[in-house]
Amino acid sequence: MQFPIRVYYENTDAGGVVYHAQYLNFFERARTELLRTLSFSQQKLFAEKIAFVVKKIEIDYKATARLDDMLIIETEIVKLKKASIIFKQKLWREKECLTEATVTVACVNLEKMKPIVIPDVILVQLQAVGSF
Amino acid sequence: MQFPIRVYYENTDAGGVVYHAQYLNFFERARTELLRTLSFSQQKLFAEKIAFVVKKIEIDYKATARLDDMLIIETEIVKLKKASIIFKQKLWREKECLTEATVTVACVNLEKMKPIVIPDVILVQLQAVGSF
Amino acid sequence: MQFPIRVYYENTDAGGVVYHAQYLNFFERARTELLRTLSFSQQKLFAEKIAFVVKKIEIDYKATARLDDMLIIETEIVKLKKASIIFKQKLWREKECLTEATVTVACVNLEKMKPIVIPDVILVQLQAVGSF
Amino acid sequence: MQFPIRVYYENTDAGGVVYHAQYLNFFERARTELLRTLSFSQQKLFAEKIAFVVKKIEIDYKATARLDDMLIIETEIVKLKKASIIFKQKLWREKECLTEATVTVACVNLEKMKPIVIPDVILVQLQAVGSF
Numbered sequence: 230m231q232f233p234i235r236v237y238y239e240n241t242d243a244g245g246v247v248y249h250a251q252y253l254n255f256f257e258r259a260r261t262e263l264l265r266t267l268s269f270s271q272q273k274l275f276a277e278k279i280a281f282v283v284k285k286i287e288i289d290y291k292a293t294a295r296l297d298d299m300l301i302i303e304t305e306i307v308k309l310k311k312a313s314i315i316f317k318q319k320l321w322r323e324k325e326c327l328t329e330a331t332v333t334v335a336c337v338n339l340e341k342m343k344p345i346v347i348p349d350v351i352l353v354q355l356q357a358v359g360s361f
Numbered sequence: 362m363q364f365p366i367r368v369y370y371e372n373t374d375a376g377g378v379v380y381h382a383q384y385l386n387f388f389e390r391a392r393t394e395l396l397r398t399l400s401f402s403q404q405k406l407f408a409e410k411i412a413f414v415v416k417k418i419e420i421d422y423k424a425t426a427r428l429d430d431m432l433i434i435e436t437e438i439v440k441l442k443k444a445s446i447i448f449k450q451k452l453w454r455e456k457e458c459l460t461e462a463t464v465t466v467a468c469v470n471l472e473k474m475k476p477i478v479i480p481d482v483i484l485v486q487l488q489a490v491g492s493f
Numbered sequence: 494m495q496f497p498i499r500v501y502y503e504n505t506d507a508g509g510v511v512y513h514a515q516y517l518n519f520f521e522r523a524r525t526e527l528l529r530t531l532s533f534s535q536q537k538l539f540a541e542k543i544a545f546v547v548k549k550i551e552i553d554y555k556a557t558a559r560l561d562d563m564l565i566i567e568t569e570i571v572k573l574k575k576a577s578i579i580f581k582q583k584l585w586r587e588k589e590c591l592t593e594a595t596v597t598v599a600c601v602n603l604e605k606m607k608p609i610v611i612p613d614v615i616l617v618q619l620q621a622v623g624s625f
Numbered sequence: 626m627q628f629p630i631r632v633y634y635e636n637t638d639a640g641g642v643v644y645h646a647q648y649l650n651f652f653e654r655a656r657t658e659l660l661r662t663l664s665f666s667q668q669k670l671f672a673e674k675i676a677f678v679v680k681k682i683e684i685d686y687k688a689t690a691r692l693d694d695m696l697i698i699e700t701e702i703v704k705l706k707k708a709s710i711i712f713k714q715k716l717w718r719e720k721e722c723l724t725e726a727t728v729t730v731a732c733v734n735l736e737k738m739k740p741i742v743i744p745d746v747i748l749v750q751l752q753a754v755g756s757f
Contacts, residue, residue: 237525239380239518243373243428243671244735249679250371250653253646254503261501275560275639283645287683293738296375296539297529339640342689369657371650375539376603381547382517386635389514393633407507407692415513419551425606428671429661471508474557503644507637507692514635560639 230266230305230358232259234320236298246293252328253286256318259302260332267354278339279348284313285333292327294320300327306359312336312344314355362398362437362490364391366452368430378425384460385418388450391434392464399486410471411480416445417465424459426452432459438491444468444476446487494530494569494622496523498584500562510557516592517550520582523566524596531618542603543612548577549597556591558584564591570623576600576608578619626662626701626754628655630716632694642689648724649682652714655698656728663750674735675744680709681729688723690716696723702755708732708740710751 234255242248264281274280294300301321308315313335320328336347347355366387374380396413406412426432433453440447445467452460468479479487498519506512528545538544558564565585572579577599584592600611611619630651638644660677670676690696697717704711709731716724732743743751 235522237518237522238374238376239382239521241375242370243375243377244370244676244678245375245377246678246738248371249682250646250649253649254501257503257646258499258501280640282640282642282686282689284686285684286645288681290678290680293678342642367654369650369654371653376544376546378546378606381550382514382521385514385517386633389635390631390633412508414508414510414554414557416554417552418513420549422546422548425546474510502638502640503646505639506634507639507641508634509639509641512635 230259230263230303232262232302232304234258234300234302236294236296236300238296241296246295247298249290252288252290252294252320252330255300255302255320256304256330256332257283259304259318260316260334263304263306263358267351267358275339279345280337280339281314281334282337283332284335286330288328288330290328292322292325294322294327298322306355307331307361309352309355309359309361311346314347362391362395362435364394364434364436366390366432366434368426368428368432370428373428378427379430381422384420384422384426384452384462387432387434387452388436388462388464389415391436391450392448392466395436395438395490399483399490407471411477412469412471413446413466414469415464416467418462420460420462422460424457426454426459430454438487439463439493441484441487441491441493443478446479494523494527494567496526496566496568498522498564498566500558500560500564502560504558505560510559511562513554516552516554516558516584516594519564519566519584520568520580520594520596521547523568523582524580524598527568527570527622531615531622539603543609544601544603545578545598546601547596548599550594552592552594554592556589558586558591562586570619571595571625573616573619573623573625575610578611626655626659626699628658628698628700630654630696630698632690632692632696634692637692642691643694645686648684648686648690648716648726651696651698651716652700652712652726652728653679655700655714656712656730659700659702659754663747663754671735675741676733676735677710677730678733679728680731682726684724684726686724688721690718690723694718702751703727703757705748705751705755705757707742710743
């Protein structure tokens, strides 16, 4: 899935470029939108005390995004396990890949903050969009 | 109460100064620390589904803070009502007041997001530190 | 002008709602987009060492926005002075106005951080979109 | 070096815990403080158009930090190259390690955003604090 992001002042720092932690926000928005296309919202899951939480991120910063840039985030599911999902995400400005991340998210019960198996109804939908 | 704040990259923007919304974060930290000195934590209140939420802010930006600045926030309670508190907050860099805010926070029940009367045990403590 | 905002996890806090300082980010995005429609980008101004900086904000929080909400920000210029602009901004979720702000921004020279007169080429365009 | 961090509302999300991207802010503060102990500030470097920018992060989220937590970040330099530094950083709440990161930062010229060799005066000081 491809998702557009516009860079605003809030995303930049005194170096004149996008602050490095902001890319994680951008990637999270894109994963959320991927999940939204699967017809379940995180707020509904949240009501059932289920959430996807980030367990591991590897991120490479190749070039910097700047104020006013219009970026595209490409998100794909590269591995689907019983209790976790591995995403590969790339952030593009036109034909240049600025940042690349591998993100592992786990399904958890929010009250106990313990990993749980991804509910079947969600798993089936994730399998349909995965690239594996 | 006086509370120190250091400015980091995360607080700045491409204009080379502290991003305007970050001052609200700084002021919130200082209000939280004032409440903490009163021997109740917001997390404990949160467990009882009580929170203080911001209802109104008036903020004047007089001069800009910059990366690496060490700032001081001065916080005082100027009015204490049954269900709300009015704070006056000033942000200083040495002898220069950079920003000044009047912040009204209301006591709410988090589940219903409805205003409630400030619990007596808290009210008594707030009265002891107020400047009125 | 009307501008849509989606609420993501990054905008929320442990109270389960949008963190109060995040509304300033939302309003800033909308002002930037209003300026963008006038065919000058803030990055171009930035290259000329000119920026619009926030001098004063009055914000009323009436009701809370939540995760996954799709919001609309309505922005209008209510006063245009030689060196500053006053915006009135409202944030809507469907027919409910959640937050309302009056924002004064001043035109400054970024190197000296001193107020300057708004360049004529910009002023003429701002006059065309103002509601006064 | 050990650096304390207090968790405020601004750092949390609707899941009730610290938002995953905020840990990068925390780690950045700790790296900045390590550099500050070496008697050069990033603002001074910035004036000379030199900055350290993040090139790569690997971060493991083991357990979640929460509102009001007092955390400690442990930062060490594990490798020092001609144009980059590799930090190992751990975030602790008492005896529990909540998050662990390996962060590669490169020395760059801010105007050209090109990697440059770390100035000798800095390199010598970094060698003195490194754990290698």
